[in-house]
Amino acid sequence: MKCMDKGIFVDYLMGELGRRQRAESDIHMASCAQCRLRLETLRRAMNAAAFITPAAVSEGFTDRLMRRIEQERASYAPSGLQEKAFSGFRRLFKPQWGFALTAFAACLIVGAMFFTGNRQTAITHGETLYFSDGPATVNNYFSAPEKPTATNNISGEQKTHIYTDNCATAKCGLL
Amino acid sequence: MEYSDRNELHARENRLIERFINGDAGAFADLADLYKDRIHQFIICILGPDREAEDIVQEVFIQIYKSLGNFRGESSFATWTYSLTRNVCRRRLRDRGREAGLFGDTDDKADYELPDMAPSTEISLENQETGKIIRAAVDGLSPLHRTVIFLSCWEHLSYAEISRALDIPVGTVRSRIHNAMAALAQKLKPVLDMEAR
Numbered sequence: 001m002k003c004m005d006k007g008i009f010v011d012y013l014m015g016e017l018g019r020r021q022r023a024e025s026d027i028h029m030a031s032c033a034q035c036r037l038r039l040e041t042l043r044r045a046m047n048a049a050a051f052i053t054p055a056a057v058s059e060g061f062t063d064r065l066m067r068r069i070e071q072e073r074a075s076y077a078p079s080g081l082q083e084k085a086f087s088g089f090r091r092l093f094k095p096q097w098g099f100a101l102t103a104f105a106a107c108l109i110v111g112a113m114f115f116t117g118n119r120q121t122a123i124t125h126g127e128t129l130y131f132s133d134g135p136a137t138v139n140n141y142f143s144a145p146e147k148p149t150a151t152n153n154i155s156g157e158q159k160t161h162i163y164t165d166n167c168a169t170a171k172c173g174l175l
Numbered sequence: 176m177e178y179s180d181r182n183e184l185h186a187r188e189n190r191l192i193e194r195f196i197n198g199d200a201g202a203f204a205d206l207a208d209l210y211k212d213r214i215h216q217f218i219i220c221i222l223g224p225d226r227e228a229e230d231i232v233q234e235v236f237i238q239i240y241k242s243l244g245n246f247r248g249e250s251s252f253a254t255w256t257y258s259l260t261r262n263v264c265r266r267r268l269r270d271r272g273r274e275a276g277l278f279g280d281t282d283d284k285a286d287y288e289l290p291d292m293a294p295s296t297e298i299s300l301e302n303q304e305t306g307k308i309i310r311a312a313v314d315g316l317s318p319l320h321r322t323v324i325f326l327s328c329w330e331h332l333s334y335a336e337i338s339r340a341l342d343i344p345v346g347t348v349r350s351r352i353h354n355a356m357a358a359l360a361q362k363l364k365p366v367l368d369m370e371a372r
Contacts, residue, residue: 054216
C-alpha cells in the first residue's frame with residue numbers, strides 16, 4: 001500500500017473511516033514511519049486545539065439577554081384592542097378562504113381573457129380613399145369633399161371613392 | 176463547556192426546545208446558558224477578537240428565539256445554531272463593508288505541509304503557560320481554519336454537520352481540517368521542539 005492521502009489522516013482522527021479502511025491504514029502505518037509520524041503530528045495538533053476552553057461571555061449575560069427579549073416582545077406585542085381586532089380577523093379569514101378567493105379570481109381572469117380574446121373584430125367594408133395617383137396614406141386626417149368626383153369598384157366588394165388631388169388640396173389645404 | 180456524552184447533550188437540548196415551544200420561556204434561558212460561550216467563541220473564530228462579539232451573541236439568540244418555533248429538527252440544534260450564527264456574522268461584516276473571502280470555499284487552496292517533529296514530542300496540556308501559547312497559536316490562524324477547528328475539535332461535529340453549518344462541501348471540510356491542523360502544528364512547532372529538549 002502506498003502512503004496515505006492527507007484526507008485519510010483526517011478521516012482516521014475524526015473517526016470517519018470505515019472498519020476495513022482503518023484496518024488497512026493500521027497495517028500500512030505499522031511499516032511506514034513517515035505516515036505514523038504524520039498521523040501523530042496531526043493528532044497532537046488536534047489534542048492541543050481541543051484543550052482550549054471557549055471564551056466566556058461576561059457575567060449576567062443570560063439575564064441581560066432575557067430582559068432584551070422581553071423588551072422586544074413588549075414592543076411588538078399588539079395592544080388589547082388590536083389583539084381583539086386581529087383575532088377577529090383571523091377567525092373570519094381562514095387560510096382556506098384565501099385559497100378559494102384566489103382560485104375564484106383566477107377563474108374570472110381566465111374567463112374574461114377567453115371571451116374577449118375569442119371575439120374578432122367585425123369586418124366591415126370600409127371606404128378606401130384613392131387619389132388619382134394612388135391610395136391615401138394620411139387618410140386619418142383627411143377630410144374629403146362631401147361629394148366624390150367618381151365612385152368605382154376596384155377590388156370586388158370594396159367601395160372606393162376616387163378624389164382628385166385638387167379636391168383634397170381644396171378641402172384640407174395640406175396635400 | 177465540554178460534554179463528554181453528545182447524546183446526553185442532544186437529549187437535553189431537545190427537552191429544552193420542546194419546553195420552549197410549549198410556552199416555557201425559562202427553557203430558553205437554560206438553552207442560552209448551554210450555548211452562550213460556545214456561540215461567543217464561534218463568533219470570535221469568525222471575526223477575530225471583536226468588542227461587539229457579545230452584542231452579536233445577543234443578536235443570534237434573539238434570532239433563535241424568533242425562529243425556534245420553525246426548527247424542524249432535520250439537522251442537530253448545534254448545526255442549525257452555528258449556521259444561523261454564521262449568517263448573522265456575515266450580515267454584520269457586510270454592514271461594516273468587509274466580507275472578503277471569509278465565507279467562501281476558495282480561500283484555502285494552499286497546500287499545508289506538516290512540520291517534521293520528533294516522535295517523542297508531546298505537549299504537556301496541564302501547563303497553564305502552554306495553554307496560553309496554544310490559544311495564541313489558534314488565534315493566529317485564518318478565520319477559515321479557526322472555525323473548522325472549533326467545529327471539529329471543540330464541538331466534535333461530524334463532516335456532514337460541519338458541511339451544513341459552514342455551507343461548504345464535505346470534501347472541502349476534510350481538506351480544510353487537514354490544512355488547519357497542519358497550520359496549527361507549524362505554529363506549535365517551536366513549543367513542541369522546546370518540550371522535547
